[in-house]
Amino acid sequence: MLSLPELGVYFSLLLFLVGLFGVMCRKGILLMMLSIEIMLNAANLAFVSASVLTNTMDGQVIMFFVMAVAACEAGVGLALVVSIYRARATVETDDLRMLRG
Amino acid sequence: MLTEISFLIMGVFAVFLSLLLITRKWPVTAAMLLVVVMMLIAGMYGLLGAHFSAVAQIIVYAGAIMVVFIFVIMLLNIPAKELNYGRLTIMEIVLSVAGVVVALVLGTKVGQGHLLSSLNILSQSHARAPYYPAEMNENVKNVAALMFTDYLWAFELISFLILSSIIGAVVIAKKEKVSDVKPT
Numbered sequence: 225m226l227s228l229p230e231l232g233v234y235f236s237l238l239l240f241l242v243g244l245f246g247v248m249c250r251k252g253i254l255l256m257m258l259s260i261e262i263m264l265n266a267a268n269l270a271f272v273s274a275s276v277l278t279n280t281m282d283g284q285v286i287m288f289f290v291m292a293v294a295a296c297e298a299g300v301g302l303a304l305v306v307s308i309y310r311a312r313a314t315v316e317t318d319d320l321r322m323l324r325g
Numbered sequence: 326m327l328t329e330i331s332f333l334i335m336g337v338f339a340v341f342l343s344l345l346l347i348t349r350k351w352p353v354t355a356a357m358l359l360v361v362v363m364m365l366i367a368g369m370y371g372l373l374g375a376h377f378s379a380v381a382q383i384i385v386y387a388g389a390i391m392v393v394f395i396f397v398i399m400l401l402n403i404p405a406k407e408l409n410y411g412r413l414t415i416m417e418i419v420l421s422v423a424g425v426v427v428a429l430v431l432g433t434k435v436g437q438g439h440l441l442s443s444l445n446i447l448s449q450s451h452a453r454a455p456y457y458p459a460e461m462n463e464n465v466k467n468v469a470a471l472m473f474t475d476y477l478w479a480f481e482l483i484s485f486l487i488l489s490s491i492i493g494a495v496v497i498a499k500k501e502k503v504s505d506v507k508p509t
Contacts, residue, residue, distance in 0.1 A: 228332055228373055231329070231332055231333065235369070238336075241425055241428055243343070246343075248421065249347065250347060252409075254352045254355075254398060255352060257394070258346065258352075259346075262346070262347075262359070262362065265362070265363065265366055265386070268382075272373055272375045272378050273373065275375070276373045276375065281467045281471045284375050284464075284468050285468060285471050285472045289479060291381060291386065292483045292487060293483070293486065294386075295389065295487070296490035300490050300493050300494050302394065302494075303493070303494035304497055306401065
């Protein structure tokens with residue numbers, strides 16, 4: 225039987241894969257950003273599990289920092305989404321070909 | 326034993342609901358599912374003994390960030406014909422399955438203690454106070470003691486990052502340029 229923090233590392237791996245899968249298969253920017261949030265949560269879970277495994281608190285402090293950076297990322301990213309939707313009337317990444325991507 | 330079982334149930338539900346999330350058509354449904362996933366992850370933090378992380382997860386993620394997400398989704402009001410499901414080609418599916426297998430093999434190596442034993446050596450060389458709390462609020466005290474000593478500069482820099490991102494979000498999402506606004 226695995227211990228609790230080891231199980232947490234496994235679940236963080238699975239959650240990260242699900243988030244990566246979401247970024248790969250979705251075309252809408254909003255769903256892609258939600259998948260990015262899943263990946264950030266998976267990284268946080270790995271940090272906290274490692275912190276419990278090693279009997280140190282560093283992982284939980286860094287988890288708080290990651291959370292703050294995720295809040296910044298969501299704010300700026302959603303502002304970009306609003307601005308793009310105003311200019312192009314779409315948020316599908318297939319239709320946003322201004323840079324010939 | 327009950328702790329392990331509830332941790333397992335929470336983790337399985339979190340993975341299952343996030344799989345459900347990335348296949349939804351409507352963004353609001355996906356955002357609500359993400360709130361549930363974050364609550365489940367907060368429960369996992371609580372079972373791990375990281376009480377501060379659990380409460381911060383609920384307040385910051387499920388509270389603040391998801392409210393911003395849902396606000397923007399409803400503000401955009403994308404018509405239903407522009408929404409669609411995720412789609413993958415055969416090649417992408419094959420490559421994804423291969424990636425999952427590789428990641429599971431690597432993860433099993435971690436679980437067998439290759440990486441974790443080196444982490445353990447690292448923690449022994451640091452030799453901080455033992456982690457598991459005797460009382461409930463010991464966890465918060467330990468986090469604060471580390472955050473405001475070793476990580477004080479990072480903490481201050483994060484506050485500047487948040488300030489600059491607030492200004493950036495306002496500038497990016499603003500409708501007209503400042504020079505275009507007529508004085509009234």
